[in-house]
Amino acid sequence: MPELPEMENYRIQLSQLLVNKPIHSVTINREKSINISSNDFINHLKGSSIVRIERKAKHLLFHLSTNKILLLHLMLGGWMFYGTEEEKPKRTIQIQLSFGDKHLYFIGLRLGYLHLLTPQECEEELKDLGPEPTYYQFTEANFLDYLQHKRGNIKLKLVDQHFLSGIGNCYSDEICYHAKILPTRKIEDLQEIEQKQLYHSIRFILQSATEIGGYMEHPLYKNDQKTGSYNNHCKVYDMEGTTCSRCQDTIVFIELSSKKCFYCPGCQH
CATH class of the missing domain: 1.10.8.50 (Helicase, Ruva Protein; domain 3)
Known part of the structure; x- marks a missing residue:
């Protein structure tokens, strides 16, 4: 299961690759990986952009231009790949966010999820997490x-x-x-x-x-x-x-x- 360093590495690299790029289209191949209907999920994301990526514990928070958040937990076996259709791994893709000719593929989300939440819902979801051991306040x-x-x-x-x-x-x-x-x-x-x-x-x-x-x-x-x-x-x-x-x-x-x-x-x- 990805831990803090893996998710922080994802945060750093994806921030350089995705921030402020419009989401042209969304593909949902496994509706259990999201928390609302596929149509609602797609309609909300299409045309929006990721303005900031944050990490909390083993989660990534994709802050959207719509003021909502995509909360990602990869759980056991989950991972991501960013690239063209020709470059993508030969694996089952549960969710795909498309940014022009490149796409962010979410793979192995059998237990993991990508949920669309308000900031308040996201805060409630993560409220029981312990201190962040890499934050400066952790003296x-x-x-x-x-x-x-x-x-x-x-x-x-x-x-x-x-x-x-x-x-x-x-x-x-x-x-x-x-x-x-x-x-x-x-x-x-x-x-x-x-x-x-x-x-x-x-x-x-x-x-x-x-x-x-x-x-x-x-x-x-x-x-x-x-x-x-x-x-x-x-x-x-x-x-x-x-x-x-x-x-x-x-x-x-x-x-x-x-x-x-x-x-x-x-x-x-």
């Missing part, structure tokens, strides 16, 4: 204070969108590895020095992964050399049985409440 002091009344397994708290926004299975494991902390430990058992290290690892991993382009397997457009580059930088995620680059122990895999969890027993404590 070390604020984080330490935030942890004072938090309890639970570190891994499971990191992927809890009510605790922090945008972190999923991959980056929770990479954060714990960078912090040299076992993901199976409890938040309430961390010493202050470990809490501080966890904070700096959250910031470092998410910012680094965003700069690199995240771990998405699929390019956003033809000859896209950035999207997915973080795949080669993972230290523990999906690395079961390989040798730890830091201590040469073996990376192990477990499940925590049905969540994948990878870590190094040699240098995570």
Whole structure:
């Protein structure tokens, strides 16, 4: 599932490609991926333009010239591609927004969605999300204070969108590895020095992964050399049985409440 760095990479690149371009046409191949009738959805979007793209947690918000918002959540398996009809992947397209001879294709939206909402409806939809860990307001002091009344397994708290926004299975494991902390430990058992290290690892991993382009397997457009580059930088995620680059122990895999969890027993404590 795309996490904060993947969605932020999408936001940055799509902002350069789409902002202020009129939407010439819309194609809906799966009505379950939207929240209103296809005709109403198409009629509202046709002729409008995207004036700004915002990210909150794992969502993208396409702010339209009509003052409404397209709220995107790709969920598991969802991705996007921008290009011509000839360039598009040989995959089933659920939704297509056309900008002249180029189109934004929404692919793999079996669980994901693209909903047309008012700003008030969008705010209500996202109101329960936790703090954004890459925002400037997310300071070390604020984080330490935030942890004072938090309890639970570190891994499971990191992927809890009510605790922090945008972190999923991959980056929770990479954060714990960078912090040299076992993901199976409890938040309430961390010493202050470990809490501080966890904070700096959250910031470092998410910012680094965003700069690199995240771990998405699929390019956003033809000859896209950035999207997915973080795949080669993972230290523990999906690395079961390989040798730890830091201590040469073996990376192990477990499940925590049905969540994948990878870590190094040699240098995570």
